[in-house]
Amino acid sequence: MSVFPKLSINIDHVATIRQARRTVEPEPVAAAVLAELGGADGITAHLREDRRHIQDRDIRILREIVRTQLNLEMAATEEMVKIALEVKPDYVTLVPEKREEVTTEGGLDIVGSVERLTRVVDQLQSAEIPVSLFIDAEFDQIEASAKTQALLIELHTGQYAEAKTKGDRSQELEKLRQGTELALSLGLRVNAGHGLTYQNVYPVACIAGMEEFNIGHTIVSRGVLVGMERAVREMKLAMRGQL
Numbered sequence: 123m124s125v126f127p128k129l130s131i132n133i134d135h136v137a138t139i140r141q142a143r144r145t146v147e148p149e150p151v152a153a154a155v156l157a158e159l160g161g162a163d164g165i166t167a168h169l170r171e172d173r174r175h176i177q178d179r180d181i182r183i184l185r186e187i188v189r190t191q192l193n194l195e196m197a198a199t200e201e202m203v204k205i206a207l208e209v210k211p212d213y214v215t216l217v218p219e220k221r222e223e224v225t226t227e228g229g230l231d232i233v234g235s236v237e238r239l240t241r242v243v244d245q246l247q248s249a250e251i252p253v254s255l256f257i258d259a260e261f262d263q264i265e266a267s268a269k270t271q272a273l274l275i276e277l278h279t280g281q282y283a284e285a286k287t288k289g290d291r292s293q294e295l296e297k298l299r300q301g302t303e304l305a306l307s308l309g310l311r312v313n314a315g316h317g318l319t320y321q322n323v324y325p326v327a328c329i330a331g332m333e334e335f336n337i338g339h340t341i342v343s344r345g346v347l348v349g350m351e352r353a354v355r356e357m358k359l360a361m362r363g364q365l
């Protein structure tokens with residue numbers, strides 16, 4: 123029997139829509155509840171330094187209401203470590219963060235910062251918060267990740283998702299497969315995410331040993347469209363005082 127990865131839903135872009143108006147809807151916490159009703163195995167939220175989408179109160183409320191598991195994505199900064207130690211998510215994913223980027227652009231450079239990241243991993247894991255490191259599927263980054271004692275890695279699937287030709291895509295898929303194999307052999311658990319869509323997810327889901335996917339943009343995008351007809355019908359009812 124094949125074992126497919128679990129699915130954690132990244133709800134950042136529900137908050138992006140809310141923040142576009144600095145208003146109260148759509149409520150990302152409600153999205154998390156509905157995602158769980160739909161079968162999500164976890165909820166992922168990225169508290170960025172600039173608070174462009176998810177806010178501190180979202181994380182606090184998510185911690186209270188998420189029934190599956192809460193994955194807090196964050197930069198390895200003092201401010202974020204303090205928040206994580208207070209909130210105690212089920213696990214933390216450390217990601218690189220640049221103010222000017224539209225979304226996370228690449229994996230963490232673990233090779234160049236093993237000592238610093240080992241300290242951050244230790245701070246979090248000593249508080250029983252497992253740490254996942256978001257990295258490219260490069261052998262040296264995977265080996266360096268194991269040195270930090272982090273329990274998990276998340277392989278960056280962006281290059282696979284953005285590959286322009288079939289050949290490039292197969293090559294990227296093979297890198298993910300080999301990276302997973304190496305990571306497992308080093309005792310790391312393996313997640314993956316970034317840029318996965320309804321069209322490209324299956325081959326990655328077939329890689330043996332993948333534990334969990336973090337998927338956001340494509341699901342929120344589809345959610346907006348599959349909900350549009352109903353939302354319009356309901357507004358017509360509201361205009362007639364019939365909702």
Ligand code: PXP
Binds near residue numbers: 195215339
């Ligand atoms: N994993 C990480 C580490 C991310 O930073 C993101 C984007 O916030 C995702 C997964 C989800 O990517 P996408 O929104 O493209 O599905």
